[in-house]
Amino acid sequence: MKFSHRVELNEPNAVAVAQGAARRDGTLKVNLADSNPTRWGLGAPGLPPYEPDPRGPRAAREALAAWLSERDERTVNPDHLYLLSSTSQGYAWLTKLTCDPGEQIAAPTPGYPLVETIAGLENVGVDFYPLTWVGSWWELGDLNPAAVRAVVAINPNNPTGSYVHGEDRQRLLNYCADHGVALIADEVFFDFDLPGAPTRPADRQRLAGTSEVLTFALDGMSKNLSAPGLKIAWLEVSGPEPDVAAALARLDVIADAYLPFSDVLAGRLGQYLAAVPAATRATRQRCRQNLATLRDLVRTEPSGTMSLLEPEGGWNALLRFPAHVDEDALITGLIAQRGITVQPGYFFDMPFASVVSVSLLLDAPAFRPAIEALLAGIVDQL
Incomplete structure (x- = not known):
């Protein structure tokens, strides 16, 4: 699996190694470089102490993992989840992770123009693959063999409202496996099935949790709770373990640079999930x-x-x-x-x-x- 050169995994320097060891054994008494006011009695009253985690607060991720596990009837690892402010942010992070400037991702057309807009902001192109109306459903066309660094699948698609059916799902997985690229699955509309939805389980199946190829699944409260102003989204990483480990290490670097998720919202995540x-x-x-x-x-x-x-x-x-x-x-x-x-x-x-x-x-x-x-x-x- 190839990742972009934007994210470098550097070995910790001697100071970082020493600090980490001292924290673990309890011998570090004072950090004179600490710029976190909530550790020193400052800041707005009533807010929890700020303990930054690039993936989002652990307790919130555990609550989300338990909810997803029950919803999807599978085991979701909280360490494979990232809490985000929006799925748009997830697209931006994944574009940074997979593509160097000038490279391309593949995305379906017809499709919502947001993917192309975000890719452009990241200096990345989009190679579109067609969805073809064949009289009563939309069928996945051929993916261009051109070098793309990730494939976007929207399940179900906006605006066609079409799920990724079983045969098309396998074609996407085969393409990603054969070309060594990641699959980005946007499934924010998945639970809003309509009477015309496929009846075969294989034709209406989440891509989240896919183990065959490195997969990044996007979802969030904007659609699940029908609340566009509630900026809570998440990203789940799955796939072959070596690829997942490499992706998590690099995503941590990106996430640590932004630390986007509110601890206040994290504290309320349980009640929001219950309302879904x-x-x-x-x-x-x-x-x-x-x-x-x-x-x-x-x-x-x-x-x-x-x-x-x-x-x-x-x-x-x-x-x-x-x-x-x-x-x-x-x-x-x-x-x-x-x-x-x-x-x-x-x-x-x-x-x-x-x-x-x-x-x-x-x-x-x-x-x-x-x-x-x-x-x-x-x-x-x-």
Whole structure:
């Protein structure tokens, strides 16, 4: 496994070795270089003493590992977890870890543009591999044999709402194994399955915890708790033990440079985790109800010119209409004449024209009339 040259593992100097030994045997009395005010009676009252850990406070990681172990029915090692402020931060760290400037990662298209934006900020390119609509589902296309340093898989994908099915999962793992590259699995929408989700367990399986190749799984409270403002995310490292050990050592260097996670949030992590099941159920139910409404309105629309690209999971759905209807003209007209807006398909690099992405999160009194206005706006453009 090749890692970037950005992260160097240096041997500790003589002072660090001596300090470590003295701390372990209790002979170090005073650290005159200590710049942590919470050890000396200073700082805001009521806050816990600050004890930095690059992976996040141990107690919080143990709580998260126990929760993940129960959720996924597998054993999760707290030492393989990193607490983050966001999955975006995880993408940035993993890009630093795997890529030198000028190298590339692979990512799916259609896809959310965040991956490309973060890669660009890290001076890294993106080599896109296609997801192809084959009539009733999205199929993984060929990965370019060009030299990439990591492969991103979004499970389920945004905006297509497609899970990584069994055959495609194995192709991704084989590619990473054959080319000696890491797999980055973004699974923030995994638990928001919709009625069209695969029924075979092999076709709806987490990549988190994969043992075949070095895998970095991203997840977080932004989606699990339907709380975008609650900046708690995590990164789990799995795979062959030598690769995991090498990755952890290098990630520690990156994490120690940022120390991003709040001890205050760490102290509340248990209560947030306890609230996830109810929040996830409520959001999943809302999305399912709105998807049923959308499906019914499209089916009964008199022109018969529109179709729903049935999502398997996630928070949105794709609506397709005749190709001569321009997305920009449609949406600007909707804004001006009906006071509603949607996201155009080209925002996600859709492989065909005349698609919009519709959020399934709106409450029913807002969702149904807005969809009716959208469909009427499309008819006006025919």
